[in-house]
Amino acid sequence: MKTTINILFAVICLIIQTGTTFGQDSRTRITGMIEPFNVGISYDKTTNLIFPYSIKSVDRGSADVLVQKAAGIENVLQVKAAVEDFQPTNLTIITAEGALYSFSLRYQPNPAFINLKVADLAIPSVPIVQFSPDMEYESQLKExxxxxxxxxxxxxxxxxxxxxxxxxxxxxxxxxxxxxxxxxxxxxxxxxxxxxxxxxxxxxxxxxxxxxxxxxxxxxxxxxxxxxxxxxxxxxxxxxxxxxxxxxxxxxxxxxxxxxxxxxxxxxxxxxxxxxxxxxx
Structure with missing residues (x-):
C-alpha cells in the first residue's frame, strides 16, 4: 500500500513539473505584442488607409466591414461599414516590406479622420513577415x-x-x-x-x-x-x-x-x- 502511494505521489509531481515546463516554454515564445491602432469607420463615408508600401495581404475580422484596394493603386486600402452599429472587430494588413499592421475597428457615424497616412501614425512598422521566395521575388520586381x-x-x-x-x-x-x-x-x-x-x-x-x-x-x-x-x-x-x-x-x-x-x-x-x-x- 505504501509503495502504491509513493508511485502515485511521484506521478502527480511529474505532471505538475511537466505542466510548469510547458507553461514556461509557451511564455518564452512570446517576444512582443503589436497593439492595434483604433480607427472609427462609418456606413456612408469611406476611410482611406495610405501605406508606405504596396499591400500584399488583407484580413478583416468580420463581414460587417467592407475593404478594397483603391482601383489601380497598390498602397491605399478603402474601408467602410457594411452595416450600422456593428460590433467592434479587427483588421490586419501585411505590406510589401514585410510589415504587419493591426487595426481595431469600431463604428463611428462621423469619423474625425477619413484619410489616414499610416507612416505618420504611431504604428509599429518593423519588417517581421517572411514571404515565400516567389512572393518576395515578385515584391522586389514590383518595387x-x-x-x-x-x-x-x-x-x-x-x-x-x-x-x-x-x-x-x-x-x-x-x-x-x-x-x-x-x-x-x-x-x-x-x-x-x-x-x-x-x-x-x-x-x-x-x-x-x-x-x-x-x-x-x-x-x-x-x-x-x-x-x-x-x-x-x-x-x-x-x-x-x-x-x-x-x-x-x-x-x-x-x-x-x-x-x-x-x-x-x-x-x-x-x-x-x-x-x-x-x-x-
Whole structure:
C-alpha cells in the first residue's frame, strides 16, 4: 500500500513539473505584442488607409466591414461599414516590406479622420513577415518597376502614333539580370482603347512570310501598370520586367499592341543598338 502511494505521489509531481515546463516554454515564445491602432469607420463615408508600401495581404475580422484596394493603386486600402452599429472587430494588413499592421475597428457615424497616412501614425512598422521566395521575388520586381514608372523618358523617337493612339518606349533599365521596359500609352480620342494583346517577340529583319522559326516570343516575368484599358483622353505608363536577353544579328524586337474589337493596332521595332542603351537601377 505504501509503495502504491509513493508511485502515485511521484506521478502527480511529474505532471505538475511537466505542466510548469510547458507553461514556461509557451511564455518564452512570446517576444512582443503589436497593439492595434483604433480607427472609427462609418456606413456612408469611406476611410482611406495610405501605406508606405504596396499591400500584399488583407484580413478583416468580420463581414460587417467592407475593404478594397483603391482601383489601380497598390498602397491605399478603402474601408467602410457594411452595416450600422456593428460590433467592434479587427483588421490586419501585411505590406510589401514585410510589415504587419493591426487595426481595431469600431463604428463611428462621423469619423474625425477619413484619410489616414499610416507612416505618420504611431504604428509599429518593423519588417517581421517572411514571404515565400516567389512572393518576395515578385515584391522586389514590383518595387523596382514602380520606381521606373515615375522616371522621365531618356529614349526618343521610338514610338508609333496613329488613329489618335500612341505608344512610346521611354526607357530600358537593368538590375540583377532583369530588363525593365518603360512604355507610355496615350489615347487622344474619346473612345476607350481596350487592349486585346500586348506581344513582344524577336523576328528576322527579312520581309518574308511569318513562320514559327522566324519569331521567338518573349514573356514578361512581371507587369506593372494597367494593360487592360486606356481611357479616352488619358495617358498612362506601364513597365515590363523581362529576363535579360540580347538581339542576334539580322533580327529585331517587335512589340505589338492590339485593340479588342477594333482596328487601332500599334507596333514598335527595337534594335540591339537601342537595347545596349539600357541604364542601371
Amino acid at each position: 523596382i518597376a514602380q520606381r521606373i514608372g515615375n522616371r522621365q523618358s531618356f529614349l526618343s523617337k521610338i514610338n508609333d502614333d496613329k488613329n489618335d493612339m500612341k505608344i512610346a518606349l521611354d526607357g530600358i533599365y537593368i538590375k540583377d539580370d532583369q530588363l525593365y521596359f518603360q512604355f507610355s500609352l496615350e489615347n487622344n480620342s474619346l473612345i476607350n482603347y481596350d487592349i486585346d494583346g500586348f506581344r513582344l517577340y524577336i523576328r528576322d529583319t527579312k520581309r518574308s512570310k511569318r513562320t514559327a522559326s522566324q519569331e521567338v516570343e518573349i514573356q514578361p516575368t512581371y507587369t506593372y501598370g494597367n494593360l487592360q484599358r486606356i481611357e479616352g483622353r488619358s495617358k498612362q505608363t506601364i513597365v515590363l520586367a523581362i529576363k535579360k536577353f540580347t538581339i542576334p544579328d539580322k533580327k529585331f524586337l517587335k512589340i505589338e499592341m492590339q485593340e479588342h474589337n477594333g482596328g487601332r493596332q500599334l507596333e514598335l521595332k527595337i534594335s540591339n543598338k537601342t537595347m545596349l542603351k539600357a541604364r542601371t537601377m
